[in-house]
Amino acid sequence: MTGLAGTRRLTRLALRRDRVQLPVWLAALTLLEYGSAVSIVEGYADPAERTAFVVTSANNAALLAFNGLVSGDSVGATIASQVLLIMLVGAAAMSTLTVVRHTRQNEETGRAELIGSAPVGRHAPLTAALIVAAGANLVLGVLAALALVACGLPAGGSAASGVAVAGTGIAFAALAAIAAQLTSGARAANGLAAAAIGAAFLLRGVGDATGDVRGVRVDPGWASDLSPIGWAQRIRPYDGDHWIVLLPLLALTAAAAAAAFALAARRDLGAGLLADRPGPPRAGRGLRSPLGLAWRLQRGVLLGWVVAVVVVAAGMGGVGDAVGDVVASSDAVADAIGRLGGGGSPVDAYFAAVLSLVGVAVAGYAVQALQRLRTEEGGPLEPVLATATGRPRWLAGHLLIAAAGVVLLLAVAGATTGLVYAAATGGNWHLTGTLTAAALVRAPAALVLAGFAVAAFGLLPRLVTAITWAVFAACLLLGQIGQLLNLPAAVLDASPFSHVPAAPVAPVTAAPLVVLTVVAAALTATGFAAFRRRDIG
Amino acid sequence: MTPVIDIAGLVKTFGTTRALDGLDLSVEPGEVHGFLGPNGSGKSTTIRVLLGLLRADGGRAALFGADPWRDAVALHRRLAYVPGDVNLWPNLTGGEAIDLFGALRGGLDETRRARLLDAFDLDPAKRCRTYSKGNRQKVALVAALAADVELYVLDEPTSGLDPLMEATFTDCVRELRDAGRTVLLSSHILAEVEKLCDRVSIIRAGRNVEAGTLAELRHLTRTAVSADTERPVTGLAGLPGVHDARVTGTRVAFDVETAALESALRHLLPFGVRALTSTPPTLEELFLRHYAGAR
Ligand SMILES: Nc1ncnc2c1ncn2[C@@H]1O[C@H](COP(=O)(O)OP(=O)(O)O)[C@@H](O)[C@H]1O
Ligand SMILES: [Mg+2]
Numbered sequence: 001m002t003g004l005a006g007t008r009r010l011t012r013l014a015l016r017r018d019r020v021q022l023p024v025w026l027a028a029l030t031l032l033e034y035g036s037a038v039s040i041v042e043g044y045a046d047p048a049e050r051t052a053f054v055v056t057s058a059n060n061a062a063l064l065a066f067n068g069l070v071s072g073d074s075v076g077a078t079i080a081s082q083v084l085l086i087m088l089v090g091a092a093a094m095s096t097l098t099v100v101r102h103t104r105q106n107e108e109t110g111r112a113e114l115i116g117s118a119p120v121g122r123h124a125p126l127t128a129a130l131i132v133a134a135g136a137n138l139v140l141g142v143l144a145a146l147a148l149v150a151c152g153l154p155a156g157g158s159a160a161s162g163v164a165v166a167g168t169g170i171a172f173a174a175l176a177a178i179a180a181q182l183t184s185g186a187r188a189a190n191g192l193a194a195a196a197i198g199a200a201f202l203l204r205g206v207g208d209a210t211g212d213v214r215g216v217r218v219d220p221g222w223a224s225d226l227s228p229i230g231w232a233q234r235i236r237p238y239d240g241d242h243w244i245v246l247l248p249l250l251a252l253t254a255a256a257a258a259a260a261f262a263l264a265a266r267r268d269l270g271a272g273l274l275a276d277r278p279g280p281p282r283a284g285r286g287l288r289s290p291l292g293l294a295w296r297l298q299r300g301v302l303l304g305w306v307v308a309v310v311v312v313a314a315g316m317g318g319v320g321d322a323v324g325d326v327v328a329s330s331d332a333v334a335d336a337i338g339r340l341g342g343g344g345s346p347v348d349a350y351f352a353a354v355l356s357l358v359g360v361a362v363a364g365y366a367v368q369a370l371q372r373l374r375t376e377e378g379g380p381l382e383p384v385l386a387t388a389t390g391r392p393r394w395l396a397g398h399l400l401i402a403a404a405g406v407v408l409l410l411a412v413a414g415a416t417t418g419l420v421y422a423a424a425t426g427g428n429w430h431l432t433g434t435l436t437a438a439a440l441v442r443a444p445a446a447l448v449l450a451g452f453a454v455a456a457f458g459l460l461p462r463l464v465t466a467i468t469w470a471v472f473a474a475c476l477l478l479g480q481i482g483q484l485l486n487l488p489a490a491v492l493d494a495s496p497f498s499h500v501p502a503a504p505v506a507p508v509t510a511a512p513l514v515v516l517t518v519v520a521a522a523l524t525a526t527g528f529a530a531f532r533r534r535d536i537g
Numbered sequence: 538m539t540p541v542i543d544i545a546g547l548v549k550t551f552g553t554t555r556a557l558d559g560l561d562l563s564v565e566p567g568e569v570h571g572f573l574g575p576n577g578s579g580k581s582t583t584i585r586v587l588l589g590l591l592r593a594d595g596g597r598a599a600l601f602g603a604d605p606w607r608d609a610v611a612l613h614r615r616l617a618y619v620p621g622d623v624n625l626w627p628n629l630t631g632g633e634a635i636d637l638f639g640a641l642r643g644g645l646d647e648t649r650r651a652r653l654l655d656a657f658d659l660d661p662a663k664r665c666r667t668y669s670k671g672n673r674q675k676v677a678l679v680a681a682l683a684a685d686v687e688l689y690v691l692d693e694p695t696s697g698l699d700p701l702m703e704a705t706f707t708d709c710v711r712e713l714r715d716a717g718r719t720v721l722l723s724s725h726i727l728a729e730v731e732k733l734c735d736r737v738s739i740i741r742a743g744r745n746v747e748a749g750t751l752a753e754l755r756h757l758t759r760t761a762v763s764a765d766t767e768r769p770v771t772g773l774a775g776l777p778g779v780h781d782a783r784v785t786g787t788r789v790a791f792d793v794e795t796a797a798l799e800s801a802l803r804h805l806l807p808f809g810v811r812a813l814t815s816t817p818p819t820l821e822e823l824f825l826r827h828y829a830g831a832r
Binding site: 184283384 | 585588591592609610611619623624625630632634635637640641643662666
C-alpha cells in the first residue's frame with residue numbers, strides 16, 4: 001500500500017527523537033512498580049495483617065475510588081490493588097504524549113510538511129507514531145511483569161499485570177490518535193486526550209466506589225464498564241487472571257485506530273476537524289507586556305494542574321479517616337508511613353506523606369512550565385528580544401508565573417485536602433489551615449527544581465529538556481522508594497525534598513527552608529547570568 | 538554623520554563553521570541598503586549580531602554608533618525587525634501578535650497598522666497556527682512596518698509572498714525611503730534588491746565580495762538574451778560587452794552586459810527578429826560567473 005510508504009524511516013526518526021524521553025518514562029514507571037511491590041512484600045508479610053488491610057480498603061469507597069480495584073488478599077493481589085491503577089494511567093499518559101508528539105505536533109511546527117513532500121505515504125506518520133507508542137507499551141508491559149517476578153510473585157499474575165498495562169497504553173495511543181485529528185494544535189490534542197484519560201479514571205472510580213463488596217473482593221458498579229481503565233483492572237492479576245478482558249481493549253484499540261485513519265484521510269495537512277474559531281483582532285491590555293505574554297502562554301498548563309490537584313487532594317482528604325484505621329490496625333503500615341512521615345499521630349503521618357508527594361508533583365509543574373523557555377527560544381523569542389524587551393525581563397516573566405504557580409498549587413492542595421477531610425469527618429475544620437501551611441512548607445524545595453531548570457536553560461540550553469526531567473524523575477524516585485531500597489544517605493540527600501520538614505507531623509524548622517530558598521535563588525541567579533551572556537538560538 | 542550600521546572585520550563561528558569571516562558592512566542614514574548573498578552566506582548571522590542576539594567572536598559591530606550587545610534594549614527602541622524565519626505563537630491571533638510586538642517595542646502607529654493590514658489583505662482575527670507561511674510573513678511585516686522607527690532590518694522579507702504582495706511590499710519600502718528612514722534589506726534575489734536599493738553589499742561564505750552603488754555594480758549584471766531570427770546571425774561574438782554567443786541555425790543565445798544591451802539589440806534587428814526573450818541573471822549565476830573558486 002503506497003499510503004504507508006516511508007513508515008519504516010519515520011519510525012526510526014521518531015525513535016531517535018524519543019531516545020531520551022521514552023527510556024525515562026519506561027525506567028520511571030518500572031521503578032515505581034518495583035518499589036511499590038517491594039514495600040508491600042516487606043510491609044505485609046503477615047497474612048492476617050494483609051487481609052485486614054485488604055478488607056479495610058475494600059470497604060472504603062474513597063480508597064477504592066483513588067487506589068484501584070481490590071480483588072484478593074494474596075501478596076500479588078494486594079500489590080495490584082495499590083499500583084496497577086497508577087501504572088495504567090502512567091501508560092496512557094506516555095502513549096498520549098508520544099502519539100501527539102509524532103503527529104499533530106509535527107504538523108503544527110511544519111515538520112510534517114517537509115516530511116510530506118518527501119516520498120512518504122499519507123498514512124505513514126500516524127502509523128509510525130502508533131508503532132512507536134505500541135512498542136513502548138509492550139516494552140513497559142514486559143518490564144513491569146519482570147519487576148513483579150523479581151519480587152518473587154507468580155509468573156501468571158505478573159504477566160496479567162504487564163498485559164493490562166500494555167493493553168491500556170495501546171488503547172489510549174489509538175484514542176490519542178483520534179484527538180490528534182480533531183484539533184489543530186498539539187496542546188489542544190494533548191488536552192483532549194488527557195480529558196479522555198481523566199474521564200476513564202473517574203468513571204472507573206465511581207464504578208469501583210459503588211461496587212458490591214464480597215469479603216476481599218469488589219465487583220465494580222456499571223460506571224466502570226464504560227471505562228477502558230475499568231476493563232483493564234478486571235483482569236484481576238493474581239486473583240484468577242481473567243485474560244478475557246483483553247478482548248474489549250483490543251476491540252476498542254482497533255476501532256479507535258480505524259477511526260483515526262479514516263479521519264486523517266478526510267482532512268488537509270495541518271487542519272483540524274474541530275474548526276478554529278476566529279479570535280480577537282486586537283491584543284487586550286493584559287497581553288501587552290512580557291509578563292502578560294508569559295501568563296497567556298502558561299495559563300492553560302496552570303489551569304490543568306489546578307484541576308488535577310483539586311481532584312487528587314480531594315481524594316487524599318477523603319481517604320484520610322480510613323487511613324487512620326488502616327494504620328492503627330497494622331504495625332507494619334504504621335512503621336512504613338512513620339518512616340515516610342516521621343512519626344506522630346497516624347493521620348498526621350499520612351498527611352505528611354501525601355503532601356510530600358504533592359510537593360514533588362508540583363515541582364513537576366514548575367519543570368513543565370519552564371520547558372516553555374526553550375519552546376519560545378526555538379520559536380518567536382528572537383523577534384521578541386529584538387524589541388525593547390531585555391533578556392532578564394523576558395525570563396523573569398516566565399519564572400514569575402512558574403513560581404507563583406508552585407505556591408498556588410501547594411496552597412490549593414493543602415486547603416482542599418483539609419476541607420474535604422473536615423467535611424468527611426464532620427469537624428476538624430482547623431486542620432485546613434494547618435494542612436495549607438504544611439503544603440506550603442514544600443515550596444522552597446519545589447522552587448529549587450524551578451531554579452535548576454532556569455540554570456540549565458542558561459547554561460545548557462540544548463539539554464534542558466532531558467536534564468530537567470531526569471532530575472525531576474530522580475527526585476520523585478528518591479522520595480518514594482529511596483529509603484525502601486536502603487540507598488545511602490548521601491544519595492538521598494541529593495534531593496531537595498529530603499531536607500523538607502515532614503509537616504504536619506514533624507515540627508517545622510526554619511533552617512532547611514532558608515537554605516533551600518538560598519539554593520533556589522542561587523540557581524536562578526546563575527541561570528539569569530548565563531542567559532545574558534550566551535547566544536540566542 | 539555616524540553610519541547607522543558600521544561593521545568591520547566581523548567574525549562569528551559556530552563550532553567548526555566559520556559563518557562570518559571578516560565581514561564589513563556600512564549603512565548610512567536614509568539609505569535603503571541591499572544585503573545580498575546566497576543561502577548560508579551569513580546574512581542572518583550578521584543581522585543577529587547587529588540585534589545583540591549573537592555575540593561576535595571578533596571584529597567590530599556598531600549600531601547607531603553604540604554596541605549592539607551591551608546597549609541592546611535602548612537600541613531596539615529605534616529599530617524594527619522582520620526575522621528570516623517567522624515563528625509566531627500558535628494560539629495568538631495575528632492581530633494580537635502585531636499589537637504585542639508593537640507594545641514591546643514601545644508603541645505602534647495606529648493608522649499605519651490599519652493601512653498595512655488592508656494593503657497586505659491580512660485577516661487579524663485568525664489564529665497564527667492557521668496562517669500559511671506567506672500570511673505569517675505578512676504578520677511580521679505589518680508588525681515591523683507599523684512601527685515608527687529610524688531603522689528597519691528586514692531579513693529576506695518577501696519569502697513566501699505572492700507577486701502582488703511583493704509589489705505592495707516594494708511600495709512600503711519606497712515610502713520609508715521617501716520618509717528618510719534607513720532600511721537594511723537582506724535577500725538572495727538580485728532583482729528585488731535592484732528595484733529598491735541605493736547601495737548593495739554582496740557577501741559569500743561570510744566574506745564581502747562587492748560593495749557599492751548599483752551603477753558601480755552594473756558590470757555584474759548581465760542579461761541573458763535568446764532570439765529566433767529569419768537569417769542566421771553573424772558577427773555577434775566580436776561586439777563589446779557580449780559574452781558566450783551561441784548560434785545554432787536561426788536560434789541565437791548570448792549574455793550581454795547591461796551597458797551593451799542596446800548595441801547588441803541593434804545588431805540583431807537586420808537579421809529579422811521573430812521572437813526574443815531576455816532574463817535578468819540570478820544571483821547564483823552571477824556568483825558562478827564572477828566568483829567561481831573565489832573561496
Ligand atoms: N545557530 C547556528 N549553529 C550552527 N551553525 C549556524 C547557526 N546559525 C547559522 N549557522 C551556519 O552559519 C552559516 C550562515 O548562516 P546564515 O547566516 O543563516 O545564512 P543566510 O542567512 O545568509 O542564509 C550557515 O552555514 C549556517 O549553517
Ligand atoms: Mg537567512
